[in-house]
Amino acid sequence: MPEMTYLEAIRQALWQEMKRDERVFLLGEDIGVYGGAFGLTHGMLDEFGPERVRETPISEATIVATAVGASLLGMRPVAEIMFMDFVLLALDQIANQAAKMRFMFGGRTSVPIVVRMPGGSGTGAASQHSQSLESILMHFPGLKVVNPSTPYDAKGLMLASIRDPNPVCFVEHKVLYKTKGEVPEDDYMIPIGVAEVKRAGRDITVVANNIMVMKTLHIAERLAQDGIEVEVIDPRTLLPLDTETIINSVTKTGRLLVVHEACQTGGWAGEVIASVVGSPAFDYLDTPVRRLGGRDIPIPYNRGLEKFAIPQDADIEAEIRMMVAGKV
Amino acid sequence: MPVPFIMPKFDMDQEQATIISWEKRDGDFVKFEETVLTVETDKVAIEVPSPATGTLARITYKDGDVVPVTTIIAYILKDGETLADLPKADITPPLSKPEVDSVSQSLTSAQATPVAVRMAKEEGVDLSKVASSGDKITRRDVELYLANQTPASRVAVAATPAARRVAREKGIDLENVAGSGPRGRVQSADVSKTAKQIPASVSHGREAEVIPLTGIRRTIAERMQQSFQQSPHIALTVDVDMTEAEKVRKRFNAQAEKLAQPRVTVTALIIKVVAWALVRNPYINASFNSDSISLWKDVNIGVAAAAPQGLVVPVLKGADTLGVGEINLRLVELAERARENKLKLEDVQGGTFTISNLGMFGVRQFRAIINPPESAILAVGSAVRKPIVIDEQDRVEVRPIMSLTLSADHRVIDGIVAARFLSDLVTGLESPSMLLY
Structure with a gap:
């Protein structure tokens, strides 16, 4: 199986799907000649031409609105928001239009768009280009929020997202773009709304998304040497959230930690925790349920402080050790 | 409240x-x-x-x-x-306070925040025992003080949900479990540890399936213990020659067959004779109250029977007014309902005397515990064919001999009264025609 980066996996998904389905087209800022701010659409203008790789003005509202309109007329647009932070400018189109049309028109139409957006810190891009806003998007019924952590998941979920008849926010992570993994050349889909146990363990369930999955898996290897077996669950889709997989895991381990880069207050960890505590897994909890989110501050530009703002390996490891030892 | x-x-x-x-x-x-x-x-x-x-x-x-x-x-x-x-504290301050208290009052206002003072009052904490983390004792200090109290001094046991579940499943009182978590919180491993210790010390390593004492089992346990501890039991045994009774039963069975009724059991026959004897011996058909004795006018005979969940005693009401055929029919019906767990409350209430027959299991003779509030119980053993001397010429014949043991509450029943009752039973069973006399 060929190895490729997270970025290449997404590009391959877009490429293959545009070859397969002529209704699929891309739109966004600098995605053509420049190949996108992160180079994700590099080469696609040459391959598919300006009709299908459409450069837009700097107006996120217009980008998504155009995608919504095109989708209503039968197209399958994939819009790019250059930095996830800018999705706030398009939020009316996403939340009030795309998410609601199918319901408000009594199911007579649907909005099959994908809105891609790289989020996350770690590139020294400061407060307005580093946020993790996926929790905000979870609050709008009618949307799907997809959030892959590996190249394999990224391709499979992108194909599933484009073929989904409803609007999907496809949240990528800037730092993950360069991570590598095995990705099949074939056409395959990963179902939306299904979590994956990335590592099985008996002592504690850690639910994490995107880059935090990688960090937690790394820590889990180290902890295993000390006899602590961490079960790592990647929800992969945040909306709809696969609570069943999480609840089953907590029933087994009796401990739950949720780790995300998004600011802790109002972050999706609260949603996971409420789902578990309100479920029959309650009776199996053997430590207080904990979350480790980003600090409630704008991401600083200073590289040292930028790291300080989000959970680091040492923070996650300390938290897991405390919980497993029954010291919290 | x-x-x-x-x-x-x-x-x-x-x-x-x-x-x-x-x-x-x-x-x-x-x-x-x-x-x-x-x-x-x-x-x-x-x-x-x-x-x-x-x-x-x-x-x-x-x-x-x-x-x-x-x-x-x-x-x-x-x-x-x-x-x-308790409801939230609403404290009316004392109108005046002795010297000591005014000192502690000035101490608290100078060294504790108002919130800490109020909280200390609500929780009954002596502020002078609370360590301060800064200039003044704060709410946080009081909380820390409360949190560090040993579990014994806290009314509710702090335990994780999993610990509570395990304790519930293993029937362990959380108060007996030492918590290893922060502030003494009990975690599931602590409960499991305690659970392992308890059976080890009690059963010396033997394994047991532990059945919670509930429902009928608990009732039986309580009533038997109450009866055996509170009423002084005496037990008297007689042997009965069942030859005549068996002959009568044979004739009854022939009649039952004609009427397409179930075969008449020995128990039915014994009930009839017991009812007859109870009318003649009212102290056997009685209840002891703390300052009186009730001699029951009704003769309601309970018959111990096995039900799926344990012993039940369905009651034949007015047994003295019924013929053996009728007694037998009702007995069959009650026994069936007992087996199917379908006895109604009225089927088991109002007994004045109980018969327990284990003869069908080959039990020769046994002593039963009185079924309170009754005063006596008759234990019926098996009829065994054995040689006995039947007359004054020392002639020996093989006869079916059955033993009857009466347990009686000695507070109500004198030995001679019990003996007379047994003697009447022997007469009734050995010469059933005497019932007509």
Whole structure:
């Protein structure tokens, strides 16, 4: 199986799907000649031409609105928001239009768009280009929020997202773009709304998304040497959230930690925790349920402080050790 | 709801009372009307009785405090209630305080924040014992103090949900489990550890399936223990030659066959004779009350039977008024209902005497425990064919001999009364025609 980066996996998904389905087209800022701010659409203008790789003005509202309109007329647009932070400018189109049309028109139409957006810190891009806003998007019924952590998941979920008849926010992570993994050349889909146990363990369930999955898996290897077996669950889709997989895991381990880069207050960890505590897994909890989110501050530009703002390996490891030892 | 302990008003014009001394402390068990404290009005010293039986909690005023009448000065927690059941504290400050208290008052206002003072009052914490983390004792300090109290001093046991589940499943009282978590919180591993220790010390490594004592099992256990401990049992045994009874039963069975009725059992026949003998011996058909004895006019005979969940005793009402055929029919029906667990409450109530027949299992003779509130029970053994001397010429014949053992409550039944009853049973069974006499 060929190895490729997270970025290449997404590009391959877009490429293959545009070859397969002529209704699929891309739109966004600098995605053509420049190949996108992160180079994700590099080469696609040459391959598919300006009709299908459409450069837009700097107006996120217009980008998504155009995608919504095109989708209503039968197209399958994939819009790019250059930095996830800018999705706030398009939020009316996403939340009030795309998410609601199918319901408000009594199911007579649907909005099959994908809105891609790289989020996350770690590139020294400061407060307005580093946020993790996926929790905000979870609050709008009618949307799907997809959030892959590996190249394999990224391709499979992108194909599933484009073929989904409803609007999907496809949240990528800037730092993950360069991570590598095995990705099949074939056409395959990963179902939306299904979590994956990335590592099985008996002592504690850690639910994490995107880059935090990688960090937690790394820590889990180290902890295993000390006899602590961490079960790592990647929800992969945040909306709809696969609570069943999480609840089953907590029933087994009796401990739950949720780790995300998004600011802790109002972050999706609260949603996971409420789902578990309100479920029959309650009776199996053997430590207080904990979350480790980003600090409630704008991401600083200073590289040292930028790291300080989000959970680091040492923070996650300390938290897991405390919980497993029954010291919290 | 906990019962509020109110400073009583002893006089029409009385407005306040001074507490002279508390006879009881927080956490003491007090009985209704037991003296809990002595107070003084401007006229007289008076002992104040408890308004209820329970545990004294949250005493709000100290010795020497002057308290307005009708003020709540403490609470009585009834069985099962905890401090958590108390309403939020609303404390009327004492009207005047002795020297010592004004010192501690100035201490608290100078060294603790108002929130800490209020919280200390609500939780009954002595602020002088609370360590301060800064200039003043803060709410946080009081919380830390409370959190560091040993589990024994806390009313509710802190335990994780998993620990509670495991404790529930293993039938372990969380209060007996030492918690290894922060602030003594009990975690599931602590419960499992305790669970392992308990059976090890009790059963010396033997394994047992533990069945919770519930429902009928608990009732049986309680009633048998009560009966055996409270009523002094005497037991008398007689042997009965069942030759004649068997002959009669044979004739009855022939009749039953004609009527397409079930075969008449030995038990049915015994019930008939027992009923007849009970009418002649009213003290056997009686109940002991603490200061009287009830001689029952009805003869309602219970028959011990096996039901899926344990022993049941369906009752044949008015057995003295029924023929053996009718007794047999009702017995068959009751036994069937007992087996199918379908007995109604009225089927098992109102018994005045009980028969327990284990003869069909080959049990020769046994002593039964009286089924309270009855005064006697008849244990019926198996009929065994054996050679016995049948007349004064010492002729020996093989006859079916059955033993009957009467357990009787000696408070009600003298030995001679029990003996007479047994003698009547022998007569009735050996010469059934005597029942017509």
